[in-house]
Amino acid sequence: MPPSLPRRRSPKRPKRPKRQKRLRLGRALKRLFRRPRKPLPLRRRAAQVLVTALLAAAFAAQAVAALLPDIPLLLAATAASVAGEGVLYRWQRPMMSVFAKSHADITVRHVLRDLLLVAGLLRVGEQERESVYAPLIAGLLVFYGLHFAIQAVSVLVRRTRTLPVVTRNIDASALRLSTAPPALLLRRPGHRLLLFGLPATAGLAATALTDLPAAAAAGVALSLLLALLGLGELLLRLLPSRRPAGEQEVLDWFDAWLADYRPTVGLYFSGGASSAYQANMWLESLAKLDARPVVVLRERFMVQKIAATDIPVVCLPKVTTLMRLEQSTLQVLIHPSNSGKTSQVLRIPTLRHTFVNHGESDKLSSCNPYAKAYDEVWVAGPAARERYALAEVGVDDRDVVETGRPQLDAVRPYAGPPSGPYMTVLYAPTWEGWDGNPGNTSVVEAGENLVRALLADDGVRLLYKPHPLTGSVDPRAGAADQRIRELIRSANRRRTGPRPTADGELARCTAELDRLTTADFRTSADQVERMLLQSAPQKGRAKAVERATAAWEEAYWASLPQWEHQVVTDARPTLYACFNRADLLISDVSSVVSDFLASGKPYAVANTSGLSEDVFRESFPTVRAATVLTPDASGVAELLETVRRPEKDGLVEARAELKRHLLGPAEPASQVRFNAAVQALCTEAREHRARMRERLAAEIPGQRQTEPEPESESEEQRTAAP
Structure with missing residues (x-):
């Protein structure tokens, strides 16, 4: 029989877009319930409500005072409104977006404030004096027009200062780079309107108080002058001699740099x-x-x-x-x-x-x-x-x-059991991950138990370094992390001992390291200005940073009491620096364990996966040379004993074998093998290019005349250091 033809889809089937919308809605609801937003602290919510109420009450009072009219109330309400704006911009920045979404942004609020002042003046003044205030109203309209013009020109200036290529450590002086205009003009329209419009508002308030139109005229004139100066500053930046290089000029410069470097x-x-x-x-x-x-x-x-x-x-x-x-x-x-x-x-x-x-x-x-x-x-x-x-x-x-792993050259090898009165234990759990697997992190199920068991030993000094993303997916992980930190703080309050004398060495090393690693930019600097300040290559800076980092780490650890537990969350000290101070690592299944194996020191892995220990070891090779800890931390005391008495440590050979299995042989060094792999792949790339040139030349007879072959590099050029 002939094969049956495929049936045509009936047009009465449900439309796919509706189903996709339902799926998207379902996913959104699932994310909403799986990752609930953390409620704002009561103090923060109260402050936001207070600022909102202050602004609303001030504008309402201004309106009532303008209609009555009541000059004292009008002045008090205006002052309260301006003060509310200052509080909003200084301490409640998130509320600005809330007002903007409600179509009550800074421009609308400022126009309304000045409008109510003018309305109050018109109500107070006599009928024949209304013409006196007409120029003031016109001046205000011009001021707001200038404000919009500044905003439009600032967009043009930002476009001219947005280059197609951004660089560091490359001489870019040919691109006519310059310092950025003040951020007040370029990127802060709300601050600009509030500051430039303040003289006009103050002048109108003074006129309401003294009944002298000259005060309002002076305030409006000053606001107009400030706006004109700001607009002129931005317009000068659009002159050809003041603009950075154009897009094509930058691209040509970049091509020339590639050819030269x-x-x-x-x-x-x-x-x-x-x-x-x-x-x-x-x-x-x-x-x-x-x-x-x-x-x-x-x-x-x-x-x-x-x-x-x-x-x-x-x-x-x-x-x-x-x-x-x-x-x-x-x-x-x-x-x-x-x-x-x-x-x-x-x-x-x-x-x-x-x-x-x-x-x-x-x-x-x-x-x-x-x-x-x-x-x-x-x-x-x-x-x-x-x-x-x-x-x-x-x-x-x-x-x-x-x-x-070339980076592991900085990890010091095992030098024997702890020699001082305290054993340093590093607890470095990973984060919860995106898949919701309970075995990803030990913080939720085992973290507090592990920390309590470690703090119960008077000879232990704990370094707690959680993953920076802890709590970003599962709020339970974030809550457990905070409870662990409180346990450590409480343990430190119960401990006493000698403290190092403060000799200023750490402060000196910190200042030196910050000088080398932190660029000294103005707060208003944009990418072009940063590119200008970082265009000169600084040879030897990396070596200086390496020396300064080593000095800082020594000063940092020397400044801390040997008995004091530490919560390490800053970028410094690094994880590898903590490796070098630790006698024992407790972590989860993560790359932290693989890197720590370079030291050859004992380590333990918390099993929160729900698997039996045998299956856990078989499933994760990095665990095969580790002490496996259960969520209740019942084996911590025995683990600490093996660190203090290496003769009881039966995993020494297993760690050495696992180190070779995970990180490869000790010789040749990782950097040597890494360099050899780079050279081999570069050779393959050059050979591939040569074959492609030959193929193109064979397929397109005019290729040799229309597109010259690039100059071939000598071996000395290919391997020359920058």
Whole structure:
């Protein structure tokens, strides 16, 4: 029988858009109930209600006083309204968006305030004096017109100062960079209207009090003068000689810089503000390569998030600008993370791409299927290679290269049991993750029990360093984190002991480190001004930062009592600095455990997954050399005893073997293997380019005449340091 034809879909079936709307509504409701917003503190809500009530009452009183008329009430209400604006802008900034959404923004409020003052003056004055106030009304209208003109011109100025390329550590003096106009003119229309309009408001109030129109005229004139000066300042910025270089001029300059610098290896990064650490951890390893490195970013704000480095930094927000890298000498891009914008740069056929990740763990996120989009995947050791094979996400084993973890050179090796009166224990749990797996973090189910057990030992000094994202998904994790911190504070209040004498060394080291790592920008500086101040390459700055960081860490730990527990949440000291101070780590299944293995010190992992210990060890290779702790923390006392008495530690050899399995061999060093992998991939990229040129020349006879081949690099040029 002939095969039956597919049935046509009936037009009476439910329409898909409605179903999609229901699905979106369901997802929104699910997110709403799964991630409830934290209620505002009572004090903050009371302050917001008070400010709102103050402004509403002031405007109501102004209206009543203008209609009666009642001059004392009008003046008092005007003063209260201006004071309310000051409180709003100084302490209640979030309420500004609430007023704006209610169509009661600063412009509307300011116009209403002055209108009520003028109405009150007209009611007080005699009929024949109404013509006296007509020029004042006209002046106010001109002032508001100037305000709108300033806002329009500020948009034009911001556009001229938004360059297609943002850089650091690159001489950009040819782009006519300049300092930014005052933020009051460029980016703060609410502040500007309040400040420039204050003389007019004060003059109108004085006229209501004294019945002298000259006071109002003087106030309005001063407001007009301020607005004209502000508009003139912005208009001068639009002159050709005062504007930065245009878009095409900047792109031509960037192409010339690429041709002159001749980069070979780049670190490509795109992400949110809190993810900058993922790129920063690779800067030192990138700087030590036998190559000409460059950091390629996609978000403008990320330029200032990159740590102090001597490497040139370029930010290419647009895809069209990014594609100019295809014609450069760049050969390899290193990717420490996946992002939506990664797919854009993968389209460049002349480059080779490798994924290095920003940390390795036994979690599924370490085997993301996105990894198969790269030419190679670089991992620390055999464990990650096996993990990709077992995950079956499409990564070919031939594309996996073991390079070690160059960052772990800063982790000091095990030097024996604790020699002082206190053992330092680092509790560094990870965050709850997006998938809701209870085994992701121990904070919720085991954190308080673990901390209580550690604090019960008088010979323990606890360092608590939670993940920065703790509590961002599950409010229970955030609440447990706060309770843990309170436990530590209470334990410190019960402890006493000698404190180091304050000699100012920490303050001196902090000031020196801040000087090297924190750019001294004005609060009103924009990207062009920052680019101007950071255009001169500062050779040796990274080495100076490294020395200053080491000095700061020594001064920091020396400034703390040996017996005092610490909650470490700032960027300094780093996690690796805490590794070097700790005798024992307690953590979760995360890359923290893999990195800590570089020290060879004992560690423990909390099992909150609900799995039995045998299955837990079998499921997560990083746990195989760890002491597994249950949520009730029943094994903490025995664990501490093995740290104090190494002869009872039966996991020494297991840790050494697991270290080799996770991080690879000790020799050659990770940096050497990392550099060798970079050189091999660069060679592959050059060979690929040569084959493509030959193929194009064969397929298009006129190719040789219309597009000259780029000059070939010598080996000395390819490996020259920047």
